[in-house]
Amino acid sequence: MIKNLLYKELRLATHPTQFLFLSFGLMLLIPAYPYYVAFFYITLSQFFVTTIGRENNDVSFTAMLPVAKRDVVKARLLMGVIFEVLSLIIAIPFSFLGTFTHPSGNEAGIEANPAFFGFVLIMFAIFNLIYYTGFYKTAYKAGKYFLAASILMFIYIGICESLVWIPVPGLKEYLDTMNASMMIKQLPILGAGILIFVLGYFLTFHISAKRFEKVDL
Amino acid sequence: MLLEIDNLTKKYECFTLDHVSFSLEKGYIMGFIGKNGAGKTTTLKCMIHLASPDSGHVKILDMDFAENELACKQNIGFVLGAADYYLNRKLSTIADVTRRFYSDWDEAMYRDYLNRFDLVETKRVKDLSAGMKVKFSLALALSHHAKLLILDEPTSGLDPVSRDDLLELFQEIVEDGEHSILFSTHITSDLEKCADFITYIHDGRILASEEKDIFTDRYRLVSGSRDSLTDDMKKLIGCREHHFGIEGMIHKEDLALCDGLEVKTPTLEEIMIHIERKDKKEGVTE
Numbered sequence: 001m002i003k004n005l006l007y008k009e010l011r012l013a014t015h016p017t018q019f020l021f022l023s024f025g026l027m028l029l030i031p032a033y034p035y036y037v038a039f040f041y042i043t044l045s046q047f048f049v050t051t052i053g054r055e056n057n058d059v060s061f062t063a064m065l066p067v068a069k070r071d072v073v074k075a076r077l078l079m080g081v082i083f084e085v086l087s088l089i090i091a092i093p094f095s096f097l098g099t100f101t102h103p104s105g106n107e108a109g110i111e112a113n114p115a116f117f118g119f120v121l122i123m124f125a126i127f128n129l130i131y132y133t134g135f136y137k138t139a140y141k142a143g144k145y146f147l148a149a150s151i152l153m154f155i156y157i158g159i160c161e162s163l164v165w166i167p168v169p170g171l172k173e174y175l176d177t178m179n180a181s182m183m184i185k186q187l188p189i190l191g192a193g194i195l196i197f198v199l200g201y202f203l204t205f206h207i208s209a210k211r212f213e214k215v216d217l
Numbered sequence: 218m219l220l221e222i223d224n225l226t227k228k229y230e231c232f233t234l235d236h237v238s239f240s241l242e243k244g245y246i247m248g249f250i251g252k253n254g255a256g257k258t259t260t261l262k263c264m265i266h267l268a269s270p271d272s273g274h275v276k277i278l279d280m281d282f283a284e285n286e287l288a289c290k291q292n293i294g295f296v297l298g299a300a301d302y303y304l305n306r307k308l309s310t311i312a313d314v315t316r317r318f319y320s321d322w323d324e325a326m327y328r329d330y331l332n333r334f335d336l337v338e339t340k341r342v343k344d345l346s347a348g349m350k351v352k353f354s355l356a357l358a359l360s361h362h363a364k365l366l367i368l369d370e371p372t373s374g375l376d377p378v379s380r381d382d383l384l385e386l387f388q389e390i391v392e393d394g395e396h397s398i399l400f401s402t403h404i405t406s407d408l409e410k411c412a413d414f415i416t417y418i419h420d421g422r423i424l425a426s427e428e429k430d431i432f433t434d435r436y437r438l439v440s441g442s443r444d445s446l447t448d449d450m451k452k453l454i455g456c457r458e459h460h461f462g463i464e465g466m467i468h469k470e471d472l473a474l475c476d477g478l479e480v481k482t483p484t485l486e487e488i489m490i491h492i493e494r495k496d497k498k499e500g501v502t503e
Contacts, residue, residue, distance in 0.1 A: 001287070004317045011314050012303050061302035061311075063267050064357070065318045066290030216268035 001067060005075030012061070013053050013076070018045040018083050025091030028098045032107035036157040039120045042087045043127045043153065046080045047146040050135060059139060059217055070209035077132055077205055084124045088117055099178050109161050110176045115186035118193025119160045123153055125200030129207075136208040139215050218279065219243045219365055219397045225273035227263050232421060234259050237273070239416045239426035243364070244394035246387055248408035248429070249401040250485065251418035252493050257401040258297070260418065261369050265295060277365060291320060294358030294366040300350040304343035308336060308353060319361035327360035333386075347374035355383070359390070366390070368400040372407050380404075384411045405485035415485065419492065429485070436488050440464035441478035455491030466491035 027038035053059075062072050095112035110116055127149045134145030164172040174182060220241040227234040234256050241247045251257050262268040264275050266286065275282040277289040303311060316322040331338060334352035336345075345353060351374055358366060372380045388411055390396050402408065408415065408429065416426040425432055439453070442462040452474060453465030466483055467475060483491070 001318075004314075007317060008314045011310055012306060056304060057302040060297055061300075063265075063297060064295050064354075065315065066287055066293075067318065068286055069266070214269060217262065 001071055002075055002078070005067060005071055006079060008062075008065075009075050009079040012056075013049055013058060014079070015045055015048040015052055017048055018042075021045045022083065022087050022090055025087060025094045028091055028094040028112045029101050031102035031104075034109040034157065034161060035106065035112050035116065036109070036120060036123060036153075036160070038091065039084075039087055039123065040150075040153060040157075042084055043124070043131070043146075043149065045083070046127075046131070047142060049076075049080075050142045054140065054142065063217055069213050073132075073136060073209045073212050074205055077128065077201070077208065080128065080132070081124075081201055084128075088120060092117075095178075105176070105178065110164055111178050113175075113178055113183050113186055114190040115175050118186070118190035121190075121193035121197040123156055123160075125197045125204075126152055126156055128204045129200055132204050133207040133211065136212040136215070139212060139217070219277065220399065221274075221276040222260075222264060223274045223276075225260065225263050225270050225275065227259065227268060227270045232256065232259070234263060234270075235422045237263075237418070237421075237423050239423060241365075241397050241399055241414065243397055244391050245413040246391055246398045246400070246411050247414040247416055248405075248412035248485075249399055249416050249418065250403065250405060250408065250489060251401075252403065252489070255418045256421040257418055258369055259421075261295075261297070261367055261399075261401060264367070265290065265293065291361075292364045294361065294363035294368075296351075296354045296358045296366075296368045296371055300342055300345070300354040300357075302342070305341055307339055307341055308345075309338040311342070311353075312338070312357065315357050316360075321362040323360055323362060326362075327356060330356035330359055348376060348379055351375060352379070352383075364396055366396070366398045366400070368398065370402055371400055372402055372404055380407060381410075387411055405489060408485055417489070417492075424492070433482060433485060433488065435469055436466050436483050436491075437469055437472055437475075438464065438466050438481045438483045438487055438491075439472075439475045439478040441475075447474075455494030457494070 021041040021044070024038040024041050027033055028035055091112065095116075098106075098112060105111055130149035130152055131142075131145050134148065135142050164176045174185065177183070218240050222240065223238050225234060225237040232254075237256070237260050239247075249257055249260070259268065263270040263273075264282070266282065278292055280289055282289045300311075312327065316324070316327070330336075334349070334356055336349065336353055336356060342350065342353070351371060355368070355371060358368070372383060375383065384407055387398050387400075391398060412429050414427065415429045415432045417424045417432070425435075436454070440462060443458060452471050453463075453467055456463060456465030466488065472480065
């Protein structure tokens with residue numbers, strides 16, 4: 001059932017910007033840029049999916065199908081998560097290429113290293129939790145929750161970028177580097193990011209599905 | 218029994234679907250009538266849990282809907298008005314998505330309906346007229362051997378020829394005694410042609426659910442001069458006075474009170490108009 005709903009999402013609901021923004025991993029080649037922004041666009045494209053779906057009466061189409069309401073939520077959320085993970089996977093080669101295009105490192109933010117990828121996964125978890133659980137209160141109001149999720153994401157990005165400026169000896173050297181041995185030491189942060197992202201998905205799904213089941217379509 | 222609805226209740230701020238109960242056997246067409254806002258669409262939505270009912274049960278093919286939602290939905294063809302979704306997509310794309318959800322999807326049958334309804338698959342939904350959108354929705358709903366078709370206003374927006382064609386199709390569908398159709402409408406003339414049963418909803422409550430002929434036979438239309446209006450005629454339903462006299466509707470068993478008046482059997486539309494008029498005048502329900 002979920003497989004069919006994912007197919008429906010892909011054929012009918014996906015927005016062209018979702019595919020376009022996947023290529024924004026290219027931004028990791030920019031010598032001075034807050035790289036989190038490249039991944040913020042992936043969340044923006046999910047907002048487009050929701051609003052375009054609303055304009056296209058996605059709900060009245062889906063209502064016809066022999067599916068449970070919670071599976072509708074699961075498919076929409078899974079599709080979002082797939083694009084989030086894909087955006088990170090596509091970005092990995094560019095993070096390595098970046099060490100050649102600007103060997104002196106990113107002048108405007110932390111390097112695109114494993115710790116950064118872990119932080120981005122947590123950023124996605126924040127977005128999913130705020131946006132989807134908010135949207136599925138009504139299955140109609142999207143803008144308010146995208147704004148709330150965006151504000152929180154930018155506060156979170158601010159905190160992450162500020163970490164390297166905390167005067168703790170060795171912290172900047174640990175987080176803001178593409179040095180191979182240090183990157184291995186960053187893997188626990190990536191692991192924590194993966195864990196929070198996965199747990200966040202389940203929590204987001206649980207709350208969103210419960211809320212959507214109460215929505216009268 | 219193909220469909221059983223038992224005390225379906227749903228409270229909104231300004232409207233209550235109040236203990237709605239009715240049932241439909243295999244092989245019949247049931248017209249679900251009531252004026253705008255009476256609760257037709259709400260009932261249909263509560264039936265398949267698009268809106269969650271506060272209480273009550275729905276059984277489809279003797280399966281409790283709440284416990285067997287997916288199996289029940291496989292046996293339902295549900296059309297909520299015209300196809301007004303994914304307007305920029307081709308019909309073929311929407312059909313390609315839809316067919317995957319049904320284990321009993323019948324591609325040949327779908328192609329037959331496309332031909333019958335003159336639908337061109339390469340067109341986009343936005344290029345279809347209102348009537349064609351209804352037909353496309355129906356083609357999708359009819360192509361997976363659904364035992365029960367639940368159609369909300371399927372004939373609105375269709376021209377008289379298409380409507381007639383559709384009603385004929387409805388009769389063909391139920392002919393085998395295995396399928397049934399529940400369709401809501403306020404175009405009661407459609408039901409005169411094809412419905413076996415009538416369920417009448419008024420302000421969220423079921424006023425009647427019975428065979429169409431029994432339902433229409435309960436009432437008589439009476440008309441006559443103003444002088445013939447007696448106190449007993451308070452029993453007239455939706456009585457209207459005009460230049461030429463009075464006209465109203467009365468329960469068949471009260472017909473003796475209307476001695477001297479012209480009497481005729483009402484159509485469904487006339488019954489509906491008089492009942493709704495009575496309610497409007499007196500603020501009471503049947």
